[in-house]
Amino acid sequence: MRKHELEPGIPVIGPGVSIHFIGVGGIGMSGLARVCLERGCRVTGADARLNRQTELLSEGGATIRVGAQPDLVVGSDLVVYSSAVRAEHPERLRAAELGIPAIRRGSLLAHLTRDLALLGVAGTHGKTTTSAMLSLAVRAAGLDPTILLGGELPNIGGNALLGSDRYCVAETDESDGSFLELDPHLAIVTNVEDDHLEHYGDILSLREAFRDFIGCVEAPERRILCADCPNLYALARRNFGTDFVPYGFSEAGDIRGVEIDLARDRSACRVLIHGKPAARLEIRVPGMHMLLNALGAFAAGLSLGLSADSLLKGLAEYHGTRRRFEVLGDWRGATLIDDYGHHPTEIEATLRALRQYSEGRCLVVFQPHRYSRTDQLFDEFAGAFGGVDLLILSEIYSAGEEPREGVTAKRLLSRIHGVASVVYAPTLGDVEEALREQVLAGDTVLFLGAGDINRVAYRLLERGI
Structure with a gap:
């Protein structure tokens, strides 16, 4: 017997049901969309940009578009959104106008x-x-x-x-x-x-x-x-x-x-x-x-x-998950690793793994995630990078949040301790330039953060020089 009552009016997820996903490219949303597809649902979705997840969904038969797409909502039996999607989003507004039920991502998991x-x-x-x-x-x-x-x-x-x-x-x-x-x-x-x-x-x-x-x-x-x-x-x-x-x-x-x-x-x-x-x-x-x-x-x-x-x-048989201490490849004789860690405790644990793995200098590129988290855990972040040979600090990835006064990576820079050297590189372009100046053969470079900092690593590997 269920302890929690499910929201009324939501169709049983299966053949013949049409579901629209707002922000379908997110890692959690795309997984739910994939299972709905495999259950026989018609799936549509939209996101600010296409990525690997949206490509896989398209290959599986989903209809995916870039940008706000309120017209895609028409004909849906259900609309699913993440908590980051505000009530005034055009697709949520269209769903409300048409009387189509809209639920959070977590609610869909409960129904599935x-x-x-x-x-x-x-x-x-x-x-x-x-x-x-x-x-x-x-x-x-x-x-x-x-x-x-x-x-x-x-x-x-x-x-x-x-x-x-x-x-x-x-x-x-x-x-x-x-x-x-x-x-x-x-x-x-x-x-x-x-x-x-x-x-x-x-x-x-x-x-x-x-x-x-x-x-x-x-x-x-x-x-x-x-x-x-x-x-x-x-x-x-x-x-x-x-x-x-x-x-x-x-x-x-x-x-x-x-x-x-x-x-x-x-x-x-x-x-x-x-x-x-x-x-x-x-x-x-x-x-x-x-x-x-x-x-x-x-x-x-x-x-x-x-x-x-x-x-x-x-x-x-477990050899890793993408973005969890994922070894991406070699660039200029240095090993590039991508990790999703964005909380001080996660960072400290990942740095221990980095020292276990690395045979040379340990370089870290960190992009803080959310103003709220950076503000709440400011002192913890400042002390989380002990023992790193070089820290390259990028500006905060907002994840849709509004900036908070005085909460910046540049201010965090002044409080970081226990690191041999720190470089402030606010943009992804600045990060790439700093790496080109600093990286030596034999280094291990860890890209840390839940935002888009790993784009720099992929760009370097693609260019190869």
Whole structure:
């Protein structure tokens, strides 16, 4: 039985239903659109620019246009929008004028999974990687789930896939509170930190939202929570006692990684289950945080009664997700890497992986994401880049937000510490010029941010000089 009532008047997602997506090129929106296509829906969509996601949707039969396209809304049974799309957007206005129901992206996920066993992955960081790992692990163990990710997983050819059984692995979105519309059969929560406070107002409200999400899972053995996050572990003990499965590297973990073995191109550990040796876990990517995510996926698979050996085999097939420590190629003898990290904790974890991977100087190009996040976590950002040989700092990517007085990357520059050298390069063109002046053969250059900073990396690789 569902704990949450679905919005009335929304058609069952399947053959004959016409759905229009506003901002269809977004990584979350495009995945939902792909699954709707594969369910037999007619899909239309529009976005400010075309990208790889829109191209894949077009190849699959969707009608995609650039810019605001209110005429595309005509004939739709449903309109879907992200929280970044304002009520005065021309396509939302046209839908209202025509009496077509319009729902948020998270609400559509709730409708898509209404009759499925949702394996939901939540948390401030690590959702995409963990949900990707869980997808491969349970597939190797014999399941064929529908998959909805916040990034592209090469193993499945994209960010979404329609499965044939009752399960759905999905990355859930806490940013606008829409994950509380879901009824997860199982939940992995990776961590809880102060982010998206522009929606929640304060950290207490954010923690309460995660508490409610976890509480939607009825069976304690299917509440898979990271014991290494103090906020999350305290929340879990306070609200659920011992009715959850803690995982991590700390002694509190029922599923615990020990004897950690890190190399340039892999990470491994021995797994203890309730203190007893059970398995060796190895993934083909660097980073303690990646290994921690794999532990969570492994714990989730075990809670479903799946074979440990099969789960480990699936995790060993994980070679990365696009924009998550993705090695793009070599330029002038330097290795270029792209990563989506945009929160101080994510940055620190990714920099540890960078030092694990790099054999030369570590250079970082960082583009802060959103004025609100930069403002809320200003001091944390200032101290997140310790040990970097060179930091190139670009201006803030607004993601549709209005500027805030005094909140700029240039001001952040004056507060950054622990870095050998810092260069301010406000535009993408300035970033490219700085790299041409600074990069040496043998360097590793990490492009960090959830905006468009990786365009510089692709431009350099395309030009080759």
